[in-house]
Amino acid sequence: LELKSTINTMVDQLSAFADEVTRVAREVGTEGQLGGRAQVRGVSGVWKDLTDNVNFMASNLTSQVRNIAQVTTAVANGDLSQKITVDAQGEILELKSTINTMVDQLSAFADEVTRVAREVGTEGQLGGRAQVRGVSGVWKDLTDNVNFMADNLTSQVRNIALVSTAVAQGDLGKKITVEAKGEILELKSTINTMVDQLSAFADEVTRVAREVGTEGNLGGQAQVRGVAGVWNDLTENVNFMASNLTSQVRNIAQVTTAVAQGDLSKKISVDARGEILELKDTVNTMVEQLRGFADEVTRVAREVGTDGRLGGRATVHGVSGVWKDLTDNVNYMADNLTSQVRNIAQVATAVAQGDLSKKIDVDARGEILELKTTINTMVDTLSSFSSEVTRVAREVGSQGQLGGQARVEGVYGTWKRLTTNVNELALNLTTQVRAIAEVASAVTSGDMSRSITVDAQGEVAELKDNINLMVANLRETTRAKDWLESNLARLAALMQGHRDLMEVADLILRELTPLVNAQYGAFFLAEPDEDDTAIRTAIPTKGLAYIAGYGSAAASVVDTGGMPVHGLVRQAALEKKRILVEEAPPDYIKINSGLGEASPASVVIIPIPFEDKLLGVIELASFSRFSDVHLAFFDQFVNTIGVAINTIIANSRTESLLGESQRLATQLQERSDELQRQQGELQRSNAELEEKAALLATSSQYKSEFLANMSHELRTPLNSLLILARLLSDNPDGHLNDQEVQFATTIHRSGSDLLQLINDILDLSKIEAGRMDVRPKKLPLIKLLDYVHATFRPITLDRGLAFEVSVGEDVPREVFSDEQRLQQILRNLLSNAIKFTANGKVELRVSRVKDPEHKYVREAEDLMAFAVSDTGIGIARDKLPVIFEAFQQADGTTNRKYGGTGLGLSISREIAGLLGGRIIAESEPGEGSTFTLYVPVVYPGHEPVAEAPPLHRAPDRTPLLPAQLAEPTEAFTIHEQEDNWPTPTKLEQWKTGLAGKVLPGRRVLIVDDDIRNVFALTHVLGRVGMPVLYAENGREGIETLDGNPDIELVLMDIMMPEMDGYETISVIRGTPRWAGLPIVALTAKAMPGDREKSIAKGANDYVPKPVDVDQLLTVVCDLLAPEVDDTTDEPTASGEQESTVDPVAPPTIE
Structure with a gap:
């Protein structure tokens, strides 16, 4: 048998190991879910090493792939500062080196391009080139393109600088010859023009200098046309120099001639x-x-x-x-x-x-007189010339009086030419400005047919071309706008007054198709909503229906019956956006006539929206392309169509609703009369019901008070009975034989059954009175399953039953509900399953229900299902409704085989309803039963809030189920395993571990008027080494505290004569020196609100009677543990040594 168990265990472990390794390999290697780890429990030796190696491999691969993904993501985002730093070997190392080399090359490329751009574009250092070594492919092409751009810019700027330097050095024989485009080409043309003008100026000055200075031809003047500004000033200065030199030389010649003649x-x-x-x-x-x-x-x-x-x-x-x-x-x-x-x-x-x-x-006389006359005449001419030029400049340039001409009488030569040039300039400017003004005035008046035809050059020619282009664009825009607005208005007017959708659709296609030069059209109408019956006859099934065409028919629509459920029509309807198809394939659509057929060049599909819904789709096809004006017309016209169609639908719906409202108004009047007759009867019934409700409330109050008193009176003797029976069953001294220990165990079990019966009756009473409270909080599912397994696995093992717990793949990690109520329901269902199953197994299946079609999904969108199945006796179908009634069982005869009060399922059903769920039973006699609890994942009565910290710590438990319940995993089943779940502890076990350090020697005050409870609690606490003081009521308890400052804990009963527990706790908390004294409230009343009231009065914790010894000692240990140093065996709060109380002999009560 041991060999069998060993081999089976080995097979289970190997199977688990194989499943986990396969899962990790699939997730990491195939599905790409990095971070997976193999969880194989209970293995050791080589299997543990193999598991660790698999996990090491998965972890190593995860870190490598994530580091590679991080670096490649950074490169994609433009961050070249990151590299792969994770350790790697083999092909991963090669991939790491390749990617890091790629990052280095990209970084070097970016640095070089940035350097070249800065040197050439910002610092003006021409000739720079990007040097990126080791690159190829697209990066080498990019580097060559950057260098080509830099070389081209360098050659252009250097050629411009060369010509500019030559001009500055007086060399006018050079021009810019480098190829250029764009703004560089404009700069090249401007500089070359400047060089030409300077060359002409230099030629004229050289000629005048040669004639006057070399050939002796005095009176020469430089003539340079087309110059202005400083060049004009230079020309005038040269001419002035020539005139001055002529007068000087002639004067000298005159004197020498006179001297030669003896004068x-x-x-x-x-x-x-x-x-x-x-x-x-x-x-x-x-x-x-x-x-x-x-x-x-x-x-x-x-x-x-x-x-x-x-x-x-x-x-x-x-x-x-x-x-x-x-x-x-x-x-x-x-x-x-x-x-x-x-x-x-x-x-x-x-x-x-x-x-x-x-x-x-x-x-003066003689030549001096001639000189005088000449100079005076020159002054008059200059004055007249200046006045005329100034007048023309003021009229034309400042006052805007075009057409002015300078009139200077008696001028010749240069002055006449200057006058002519000024007049020619004024005339040209007048002609050009008047031509521009004439066209501008025409455009302002709406006449777009005019253009500027006057001759012009230079910037005026550019202005002329720009204005003519502007007028042409305005003319085309105005024509398109007029066409758009006029046709929109015309078609909108045509659609007014129509009430039939078919007629409107046909009208739209007849007008729209030829208007945009199309030869094919189809109109599809969307099916209305369920409540929209106005156009239902036009659409036999859901989708888009063909209702009108131009050059097409329903049979030409691709899908059967004229219903395009696929393709571009449906896509345009879904996206509510226009779709344009240019250059359609030859076999896409055939447009035919009597003489032949051909394929269109363009197809457009236009959805017809109205607000946020789609009313239909129009499809048009044309042999030519649709222009931008046509597309703009489509975008605006569909809104008009949408309004028209919606208006027709709304009018039809209004007529339908009007008839329906008239019919309903008649029915409403009839019902109003009936309601008035019934109102009198209802008022009489209400009076009777109010009277009965008052009697029922009084009866319910009496029953609640009776149950509270009965609970207290029953729990008080049960408290001492259960504690003493527990002490006897522990048999620490070994004085009792096995039969006597069994007697004590039976007494304890019978008392516990009686306590459960009392709790059931109280719960039923709370439910009937509507006072059952729900305290939802975040509950880890593993905690609930731990409780189930710890509670029922020992019982099933004792009865020889298999106990299985299975959890679905998508079950959440936690639920938001009442932990105590869920435990109570599962405890009732599992207890019933075990009780009615003689052999076989009991199974708990946990799953998630999200299907909205599920027959039990009503209130919540997300449900949890706890299904308890057994292989027991089963229940007849006709008995299934009965078992949920109070005090009812499937077998209610006097000779029934199974006991019980019949309250468990009734209470469970009501609690399930309070939690927002329900319980469903399915069973067949002799085949077992399945009870399924459906509860919402989130309790519908409250929003999830942060869970408050617990008042005390529960004993540690080793979890059996994996903690990652929220992650998708294979469904698993818990079979029989090693029993490592906590069972009711013996008192001797509380002398070890942390409790052995905390409890011994800590003095406790018990305040209780029932000596039986005091006696039982004294024995329990004495067994763990805690000396006990006793007070009969609250007043004596306060006096005892005054006389014994070494008391470290108070166990306070609530219902006591003279001063009850609530008042006593308030007095203790009101005394500063007792503000931090731990107090545990004990009560046998155990009614709703007792716990909250006790905590509000100042108690640290609350334990109901009959007292559960393990729960009480856990609470006490938690309250006293913070004051103890875990590294020493001595209590540090009181400074006393370990208690000298004999844990075997019954302690004395002080």
Whole structure:
């Protein structure tokens, strides 16, 4: 038998090991669910090593794959700072190295491209290139493209810089020749044009310099057309220089000619500087040498003629005759010349400063008179020219008076050309601006047929082209808008007044199809909702129905019967978006006529929405493409169609509802009369019911008070009976033989049965009075299953039954419900299953019910099902309703085989209803029974809240089921295994572990008026080494506390004479030195609200009578444990050594 068990256990473990390894391999290797681990319990040796190795492999693979996914996700998001750091070997190491190398190359590529962009685009360092080593494929193409862009930009900018440098150095023979596009091409054209203008300017200046300076052709002027600004100023300055040089040279020639002819009355008087000034000095010196005139005459000639110091006079002493005449003539000539030159200089300075109001008024003769006349004429001409040019500039440029012309009389040469150029400029500007204004005015007036036709160049030509393009665009936009609005209005007017959907659909297709140059059309109408009967006759089944066509018929629709349930029509209906198909395949649609057929070029499918629902779909096909105007028309027109169709549907529905409302109004009036007759009878019935309700409330109150008193009176003797019977059954001293121990065990079991009967009666009373409370909280399912298994597995083992618990794959980890009530229901169902099963098995199956079609899903969307099945005697079908009634059983005869009160199922059914669920029974006689408890996963009466911390800790239990119930796993079954579940402990066991450190020597005060309870509790506490003090009521308890400051715990009864437990607890808590004293409330009343009231008064915990010894000692141990150091065997709160009370002999009561 042992070998059999060993081999079977080995097979079970190997099977579990294989299942777990297979699951982990499938999840990690096939399904990609990383993080899975094999859970094989109870294995050791090589099987444990194999399990650990499998888990190590899965964990290692999970960390590697997740690290790789993290790095690749970072690269996809543009983060190149992360690398794969997880340890790897083999092919994973190669993958790691490959990805890290890829990240390095991408990072180097990004750095190089950023560097080149910064150097070329920001810092202006041309010639930079990206150097990325080891790249190939698309990364090499990207690098080459970046370098090509940088090279192209470098060559263009350097060529522009080369030409600009040449111009700056005076070399006008170079132009920009590099290929360019876009804005660089515009810059190239502008610079080349500038070079051409500079070259023309240089040629003219060179010609004038050659004619005047080399060939001696005085009077030459530079003629450079098309220049303005500084270039125009430079041209005028060159011409001014040539004119000045001509006047100087001619003056010198005149003087030398006069001297050669013996006329010594003339001198060089023109202003000069530099080498001209030197030439002037040379001629004057020649005159001085030729004349051999006196030093004075030479001085005067030098001062007046050479130094320009006018006003000098020759003083020659001792001369007479001709020399005196000559001296006087010279002095006269000097004075006259001084006045003339000073007057000429004054006028010339005023002209140079822009003052044209002054003239030469000195007397003069000869050439000086001609010079005077010439200069005065020049001043008049300049003044007239300036006035006219200023007038034209002001009228045309500032005042906007186009058409003005400069009129300067008597000008020739350059001045006439300047006047002509100004007039030509004003005329061109006038013509161009008037042409632009004429077109702009026409556009403003709505006339889009005009355009600018005047000749123009440069920026004015660009402006002309832009305005003409703008007018053309406006003309096309206006035409499209007019077409759109007019046709929208026309079709909307045509649809008004129609009440038949078929007629409207046919009208829409007849008008819309030719309007957009289409040759094929189909109209599909959506089926209405269930309550929309207005157009039901037009749609035989759900979906989209073909109701009208243009060049098409229902038979041409792809799906049978003209109902397109698939394809683009259905897709457009689902998305409520227009779908346009360009270049349709040749066999897509055939548009035919009497002469032939052909395929369309474009197909458009247009959904017809109204608010948030779809009313229909229109499909059109055309031999040509649909224009943007047509598509815009579709988008706007469908809204109009939607409103029209909805209006027809609404009108039809309104007519239908109007008839229905009239019919209902008649019925309502008839019912109103009937209700008035019934109201009188109802009032009389209500009066009778109120009277009966008052009597029932009084009766219920009497019954509740009776049950509370009876509970107290029954529980009080039961308390001492159960505790003492428990002490006898423990037989710590071994004084009792086995039969006597069995007697004591039977007494304890009978008392427990009686206690359960009392609890059942009280529960039934609470339910009938509507006072059964529900305390929902988050309940881990593993905790509930632990309780079930710990409670019933020993019982089934004792009866030789198999006990199985199975949990479905999708069962949640926790539920939000009342833990105590769920335990009570499962305890009743499992107790009944075990009681009525002689052999076979009892099974608890936990599953989740989410199917809305399930026959028991009513109130909640998400249910848990606890199914208790057995292989017992079964129940007849006609007895199934009876067993849920109070005090009813399937076998209620006097010679029945099974006992019981018949309250368990009745109470369970009512509690299930309080939890929002129900219990369903299924059974066949002789085949066993199945009772299924359906409860919501979340209690419907409350929202889930954070669970409050427990008042005390329950004894540790080793969980049998895996904690990850919420994860999808294979369904599992618990069969018989090693019994490691806690059973009712013997008192001797409370002397070991933490309790052995906490309890001995801790003094306890029991406040209770029933000496039997005191006697029983004293023996229990004395067995674990706790000395006991006793007080008969609350007042004596307070006095005992005053006299014994070493009391560390109070067990307080509630119902006592003089001062009850509630008042006593309040007094203790009101005393500062007792504020932290642990108090446990004990009561035999055990009615609703007792626990909450005790805690509110100040008790630390609550234990109902009859007292469960294990529960009481657990509560006491939890309350005293925080004050004890777990590392020592001595209590640290009181400082006493381990109790010297003999745990064997009955303790004495102080």
